[in-house]
Amino acid sequence: MIISVASGKGGTGKTTVATSMALALQACDHVTFLDCDVEEPNGHIFLNPEFTETENIYIEVPKIDPGKCNLCGRCAEVCAFNALLVAGEAVITFPELCHGCGGCRYFCPVGAISPEPKQIGTVERGVAGRLAFVRGRLEVGAALSPPLVDAVRKNRGPGGITIVDAPPGTSCPVIHSVRGTDFCLLVTEPTPFGLNDLDLAVQMVRSLGVPCGVLINRAREGWGIIEKYCRQEGITVMMKIPLSQEIAEAYSRGVSLAKFDRGWNDAFKQLYREIGGLVANERSHCNQR
Amino acid sequence: MRIAVGASGPSKDAPAEERFGRCAYFVVFDENGNVLETINNEGAASAEGAGIRTTQILLDHNVNVVLTGRVGPKAINALLAGGVAVYTGVADTVSGTLENYKKGLMQPLAVPNARQHSGKGPEKRVVK
Numbered sequence: 001m002i003i004s005v006a007s008g009k010g011g012t013g014k015t016t017v018a019t020s021m022a023l024a025l026q027a028c029d030h031v032t033f034l035d036c037d038v039e040e041p042n043g044h045i046f047l048n049p050e051f052t053e054t055e056n057i058y059i060e061v062p063k064i065d066p067g068k069c070n071l072c073g074r075c076a077e078v079c080a081f082n083a084l085l086v087a088g089e090a091v092i093t094f095p096e097l098c099h100g101c102g103g104c105r106y107f108c109p110v111g112a113i114s115p116e117p118k119q120i121g122t123v124e125r126g127v128a129g130r131l132a133f134v135r136g137r138l139e140v141g142a143a144l145s146p147p148l149v150d151a152v153r154k155n156r157g158p159g160g161i162t163i164v165d166a167p168p169g170t171s172c173p174v175i176h177s178v179r180g181t182d183f184c185l186l187v188t189e190p191t192p193f194g195l196n197d198l199d200l201a202v203q204m205v206r207s208l209g210v211p212c213g214v215l216i217n218r219a220r221e222g223w224g225i226i227e228k229y230c231r232q233e234g235i236t237v238m239m240k241i242p243l244s245q246e247i248a249e250a251y252s253r254g255v256s257l258a259k260f261d262r263g264w265n266d267a268f269k270q271l272y273r274e275i276g277g278l279v280a281n282e283r284s285h286c287n288q289r
Numbered sequence: 290m291r292i293a294v295g296a297s298g299p300s301k302d303a304p305a306e307e308r309f310g311r312c313a314y315f316v317v318f319d320e321n322g323n324v325l326e327t328i329n330n331e332g333a334a335s336a337e338g339a340g341i342r343t344t345q346i347l348l349d350h351n352v353n354v355v356l357t358g359r360v361g362p363k364a365i366n367a368l369l370a371g372g373v374a375v376y377t378g379v380a381d382t383v384s385g386t387l388e389n390y391k392k393g394l395m396q397p398l399a400v401p402n403a404r405q406h407s408g409k410g411p412e413k414r415v416v417k
Binding site: 082083085087090094096097143 | 335349
């Protein structure tokens with residue numbers, strides 16, 4: 001079972017939820033924690049892993065052979081990211097803009113372009129108690145995280161439970177984190193911003209065909225806009241975490257919710273069982289169709 | 290010689306445009322001030338690398354000199370590599386900018402004078 005934890009809005013508590021679930025479930029099964037928020041990984045603050053190996057991740061940027069290039073400009077024309085320029089007697093590349101798609105190489109009529117590896121980040125693997133812990137770290141100055149997110153996603157344990165901590169938002173890095181997971185838990189807060197971005201995230205996971213449920217963090221009495229939205233959309237509210245100074249203080253010390261309170265530890269186990277139920281339900285529906 | 294002036298409209302009376310990569314039009318003059326052509330800058334709509342795409346379009350139109358305002362780091366590298374002379378300090382209109390260039394009132398540029406992506410922000414113009 002692979003569960004992704006995502007949110008439209010940033011700062012809603014993805015990492016709090018993802019690390020708590022990982023800590024709670026390690027007693028039941030083999031758990032792998034994947035920190036896919038490669039621009040700002042922070043799962044390690046709560047899980048304190050020891051890293052045992054590091055792998056460099058590369059994309060392939062174009063290298064021009066000036067002997068073969070006839071300056072036709074096809075490469076610059078097809079590049080959607082403006083990473084190539086035909087200037088006078090040479091083709092200039094801007095590797096910082098290259099997405100590594102290989103389009104220029106494919107379309108070059110004279111075969112003047114070869115792939116050149118460019119490091120965009122590292123994948124670090126380690127252990128945190130009984131948890132397998134993997135995180136990606138994007139190089140400073142690298143603009144493209146999806147290939148690195150993919151490299152982190154490859155690290156799933158044999159069977160067991162994989163928890164994917166996604167970046168915030170609904171753009172490419174998030175899609176690469178959520179796509180192909182069995183379930184996406186969307187963490188939000190009962191504010192207009194939380195609702196707006198939750199709606200965007202729901203549209204995203206639906207277009208990916210990933211079943212989802214909602215977790216309301218910093219829930220307050222009488223702040224019901226998320227529940228109302230979920231009723232309208234037919235989405236299950238899986239859990240609510242109240243707005244609490246105690247929880248915020250524990251968070252600020254790097255103590256995850258599941259570690260801080262036995263009751264929450266059990267609640268996250270129960271959450272996992274409910275997710276399992278929803279996923280099984282979804283699958284049997286799919287089979288019937 | 291072909292001199293391109295950044296413009297917010299497709300004529301020599303249009304307001305001059307301070308941003309380079311996000312500039313909507315370029316009006317191209319010869320050295321006598323005759324309008325040779327107007328370029329609709331499709332590079333302005335790029336998600337990224339607008340300055341590079343814009344440079345490519347100017348090079349495809351055989352431009353020798355560009356008169357503009359703010360040029361980012363990738364754009365200035367592209368322009369210099371393409372052998373385009375860059376002058377900054379646009380006047381309020383396109384034709385006024387060309388006059389300033391002819392009088393030697395504009396500054397040649399060899400290093401970027403704007404941060405990347407700065408053309409994406411609210412539009413600002415320098416009015417002399």
